[in-house]
Amino acid sequence: MEIHDDSAKQFKAEKQLSLRFFQVGIALANDDDNIQERLSQLDEALSTLINTSRFKYVEGRFSLTSHEIRLIALVYIQTLEPDILMPYIGLSWYEQGPMLSLDKLLFLCQRGSKRALISKNVLCGQVFDWRLLQCSEKKLLTESVSLHIELRQFLHTGQVTLSNDHFVKLGSSTVQDVAFTSCFNPNIDLSDSQLFELGTTDPRMAQWYTEQLALLSGGDFGYFSDEQAQDLTLSEIMLSLVGLILNANSKCVFIFIEKLHTKHAHALQKMLEHGQGAQTRLYFFTLEASNTNRDKSLFRVIECQPPSHKSLVCAWLKLSLEPDEAKAQCIATRYPVPIYLMSGLAQAAKVTLQNNADFWRELQLRCLEELNKGPEDLAKLSEPRFKLSDMVLSPAIHSQLYELVGRIDRQAELQSLLQRFTPGCKAIFWxxxxxxxxxxxxxxxxxxxxxxxxxxxxxxASKWIGETEKHLAKLFDQAQKHNAVLMFDEADAVFAKRSAVESSQDKNANMGVSYLLQKMEHYSGLLLLSTNLKSNLDDAFLRRFHNVIEFTMPSAQHREEIWQRMLSGISNDALTKSIGSLAQRFELSAAQIINITESALLQRLIEQHSCIDPESLARALKRELAKQHEGFMAQHEIKAWLQGN
Incomplete structure (x- = not known):
């Protein structure tokens, strides 16, 4: 039912009820003979008040009996007008606190026939189940009862404002998310109040999905917000829901509870089956259970299947400023960001656009930034600073590296053209x-x-049996979620050849290798292994890799190109002319050339110079070669290079 604005009528009814309430007290205090007449007048005033729109709304929303809504009206009026209780003081009608006892409220509610109400089990009614009237669990007749604070607010003003510390938080979305309508087409029967289990273990996904269902159905959405809410009793959950239901204004209500305990689920299901809040239409949603103890028969399961690639492309196109299917395909393939973040990332890209900036480029940066929030406890994030064009490598190595890029970049096309194509790419760098x-x-x-x-x-790695597998499972799951390039540096430390089983430790290590094989098989991203010695790796691993690429020492020609790149703009003329001879004489790796250049430049900066000369480079070169015990043997070559011989 809708709430009509009959504030004036309610105000008049409240005043009339206050007067009749007071007159009954006077009659009782004076032991008047007309007490039954006063009780009849009180009854008429009660009937008038409970037939105003706010009281009728509460009655319908919580499926209350006429006697229950009368009790609410009596507690409400004495809370609103405490002065009406003055005649009752001498009668000792309230024994705990400045309110009438439950026993006396029942007397006034039924024209003195309180026993009839008790026989109708009014003390076990929904007015107490919902905690609309609050007292102890025993419901002693000698104690006073109070009104639910948000119910009082609603009856007084016609609306409810939830406080910031309320256990239930209201949803923030007012507009349907394009990502939801593009990626999901839920067909859920919402004719009756029900409990639902969402097929996901991601709390943010489940909460977003529930809120979107509420928007799609024209309902209100609320959720239990923090860890403290998980420890609430059923009574406290019911107490917290009242404000949300009153705020809904006749709409259905969708409630997300991250961890719904089985005992609470049974109680809520019983409540729904008995028509509690029949006009409310409550829908409770919770996460997929991580254990098997939950009674599945209580829930209807909603499978939150990952959206198709086509629907993701469609969503990105709808969210874009410049529809471009090729770029939308690229974003959908490379960046598997959570669906509930798609609209926010697109909006952030639009906000940061400057002048003629490319929307898709901005979106790509936002998606990459989001995916960079990865498994930092298990793997180190390395920001890509280079591209393949920045490296000096042989044509054969370059070709193989570009093949790895192409295999990931064209994965969707390969999968559509090859029936037995397996997503993912694995390579060894040695x-x-x-x-x-x-x-x-x-x-x-x-x-x-x-x-x-x-x-x-x-x-x-862990010395405890089974722990390594748990860590690896978490690592691969998180890397898969972020579509990361996953690299095991110095991989022979973990991917070494399996040893003969001579102890439980050997058995545990070999089990770890087998588990790695299994996880690698199912990884659909790019997985790289780096090792100095390929011969140390287990043969079972090598057979499973698409590419095994050997990184050789650079040739003299490549060394000269590396020297020229490193010394460009920071060498004097004499050094620039001698780079060719330097590259021919000393067989160095790219990393060594970088170290030597940095060391030589630092020396020159300390000497207040900004250009490297042959002498400073020679000193840095000598120190680098000394690391490999080649300092003495290389002195002649360095001297000859300085002399130009």
């Missing part, structure tokens, strides 16, 4: 330290504009 393995992983992530997670093996 070679001497400093030859560019880590930089190549970063460059590939830069080409794909995807986050790069370098696995922290120290946080993964």
């Amino acid at each position: 070679g001497r330290p400093g030859t560019g393995k880590s930089m190549a992983a970063e460059a590939i992530a830069g080409e794909l504009q995807l986050p790069l997670y370098v696995v922290n093996l120290a946080n993964i």
